[in-house]
Amino acid sequence: xxxxxxxxxxxxxxxxxxxxxxxxxxxxxxxxxxxxxxxxxxxxxxxxxxxxxxxxxxxxxxxxxxxxxxxxxxxxxxxxxxxxxxxxxxxxxxxxxxxxxxxxxxxxxxxxxxxxxxxxxxxxxxxxxxxxxxxxxxxxxxxxxxxxxxxxxxxxxxxxxxxxxxxxxxxxx
Amino acid sequence: xxxxxxxxxxxxxxxxxxxxxxxxxxxxxxxxxxxxxxxxxxxxxxxxxxxxxxxxxxxxxxxxxxxxxxxxxxxxxxxxxxxxxxxxxxxxxxxxxxxxxxxxxxxxxxxxxxxxxxxxxxxxxxxxxxxxxxxxxxxxxxxxxxxxxxxxxxxxxxxxxxxxxxxxxxxxxxxxxxxxxxxxxxxxxxxxxxxxxxxxxxxxxxxxxxxxxxxxxxxxxxxxxxxxxxxxxxxxxxxxxxxxxxxxxxxxxxxxxxxxxxxxxxxxxxxxxxxxxxxxxxxxxxxxxxxxxxxxxxxxxxxxxxxxxxxxxxxxxxxxxxxxxxxxxxxxxxxxxxxxxxxxxxxxxxxxxxxxxx
Numbered sequence: 185x186x187x188x189x190x191x192x193x194x195x196x197x198x199x200x201x202x203x204x205x206x207x208x209x210x211x212x213x214x215x216x217x218x219x220x221x222x223x224x225x226x227x228x229x230x231x232x233x234x235x236x237x238x239x240x241x242x243x244x245x246x247x248x249x250x251x252x253x254x255x256x257x258x259x260x261x262x263x264x265x266x267x268x269x270x271x272x273x274x275x276x277x278x279x280x281x282x283x284x285x286x287x288x289x290x291x292x293x294x295x296x297x298x299x300x301x302x303x304x305x306x307x308x309x310x311x312x313x314x315x316x317x318x319x320x321x322x323x324x325x326x327x328x329x330x331x332x333x334x335x336x337x338x339x340x341x342x343x344x345x346x347x348x349x350x351x352x353x354x355x356x357x
Numbered sequence: 358x359x360x361x362x363x364x365x366x367x368x369x370x371x372x373x374x375x376x377x378x379x380x381x382x383x384x385x386x387x388x389x390x391x392x393x394x395x396x397x398x399x400x401x402x403x404x405x406x407x408x409x410x411x412x413x414x415x416x417x418x419x420x421x422x423x424x425x426x427x428x429x430x431x432x433x434x435x436x437x438x439x440x441x442x443x444x445x446x447x448x449x450x451x452x453x454x455x456x457x458x459x460x461x462x463x464x465x466x467x468x469x470x471x472x473x474x475x476x477x478x479x480x481x482x483x484x485x486x487x488x489x490x491x492x493x494x495x496x497x498x499x500x501x502x503x504x505x506x507x508x509x510x511x512x513x514x515x516x517x518x519x520x521x522x523x524x525x526x527x528x529x530x531x532x533x534x535x536x537x538x539x540x541x542x543x544x545x546x547x548x549x550x551x552x553x554x555x556x557x558x559x560x561x562x563x564x565x566x567x568x569x570x571x572x573x574x575x576x577x578x579x580x581x582x583x584x585x586x587x588x589x590x591x592x593x594x595x596x597x598x599x600x601x602x603x604x605x606x607x608x609x610x611x612x613x614x615x616x617x618x619x620x621x622x623x624x625x626x627x628x629x630x631x632x633x634x635x636x637x638x639x640x641x642x643x644x645x646x647x648x649x650x651x652x653x654x655x656x657x658x659x660x661x662x663x664x665x666x667x668x669x670x671x672x673x674x675x676x677x678x679x680x681x682x683x684x685x686x687x688x689x690x691x692x693x694x695x696x697x698x699x700x701x702x703x704x705x706x707x708x709x710x711x712x713x714x715x
Contacts, residue, residue, distance in 0.1 A: 258699035269605030273361040349590030
């Protein structure tokens with residue numbers, strides 16, 4: 185968990201310890217219950233905790249973006265690490281005199297889909313700067329546009345999937 | 358750096374596959390689900406005969422003191438055959454916990470029985486594993502918390518989506534270990550259990566793909582086997598790609614874990630410690646989480662595709678497919694959710710710098 189998410193968690197926990205009513209609230213069907221529930225909702229809103237995924241300017245904290253980034257960036261790292269380790273294993277096999285056949289199709293599909301996903305994540309992180317051509321930020325757009333060719337060149341990924349299915353899995357032609 | 362499996366490990370996996378195929382593991386799982394554990398426990402003793410239960414137990418307590426790579430080969434094959442029972446607990450987490458506590462009395466009391474396959478053990482490791490799996494079949498139930506490891510009693514029992522599995526609430530009794538050293542042993546046991554669970558998921562995913570390929574080659578529609586249709590082929594090709602690229606993460610995590618513990622084994626490769634490169638600690642937790650995320654995703658993709666390719670027959674309990682489908686769903690959320698593991702990867706990667714908010 186990033187320090188930022190860690191701080192948010194600590195803040196929420198501390199706030200809840202200090203503010204959560206001791207006992208269960210009365211039913212909202214009663215006038216007293218309705219008033220107590222509304223007071224609790226107002227307290228939550230004052231702490232900007234009732235709509236944490238909304239943007240800050242609307243009383244939220246943009247939390248969903250943070251969660252989403254953890255998801256996307258972690259998956260990008262995991263995918264890149266898997267590709268790196270898989271390539272080491274393949275190189276090791278080739279160095280030991282092995283050959284490379286239809287299994288290369290799996291690498292092609294995995295890498296090209298990862299390349300697109302990784303660049304999409306980068307553009308999302310760049311936000312309004314993502315569309316810029318040229319310059320430091322523009323490198324990511326260049327990479328993204330190039331990555332779009334990945335699933336097409338060197339045999340489209342549809343061809344590769346058919347190769348995997350027929351030659352590696354043995355499905356009928 | 359390569360963490361690929363050795364020829365000995367491939368042979369070990371093939372031996373386990375042969376044993377489990379001959380022993381009709383699905384029948385044992387069905388009996389286990391009906392409350393009759395005899396066939397499952399007999400299967401467990403057969404696996405012990407091949408050393409499965411001894412791998413994670415140090416040699417001085419009757420074990421093989423194997424590396425995590427060997428333990429994961431075994432757990433993957435048990436997942437491949439949907440073997441019922443507390444697999445990750447008995448084969449990995451509990452022996453790693455007891456050995457890690459390094460208390461002569463505790464080790465001598467339980468490790469020889471675990472190694473011999475006479476003792477089935479389970480544990481709860483809150484918050485990731487608040488329940489003990491299959492406590493009703495276990496001769497040893499532990500509650501492992503950072504501050505203390507306790508003997509535990511099973512309380513309320515919950516059914517699992519996997520009919521051959523149950524979850525029990527536990528309450529801690531006699532403290533077996535307390536103090537700062539306990540936390541390290543509990544953490545290591547949690548990593549071991551998590552990785553074993555990932556290995557089971559990878560094995561189950563492979564079995565689901567194999568069953569799907571078999572079915573798609575036999576079942577005919579519109580005058581052709583359904584496997585001849587590109588829509589089916591491409592789904593199964595994506596399953597194959599997911600499984601293929603989850604394996605190196607599992608192997609690398611096992612190598613990183615091995616650095617922190619024993620390195621010898623029945624099927625250990627030449628120099629596992631020198632091959633890993635990264636070291637135990639933050640890297641091991643990162644690698645274990647990466648493996649769990651990838652194996653879970655790959656197995657879930659395999660499960661969805663398998664159900665779709667099998668059509669209505671795969672949805673029934675009469676077909677064995679459900680043994681794997683439900684096990685994948687149960688194990689996917691066990692030993693930490695996907696978002697918890699992604700958060701751990703993120704924390705470790707961010708700590709090394711290079712990310713926008715680090």
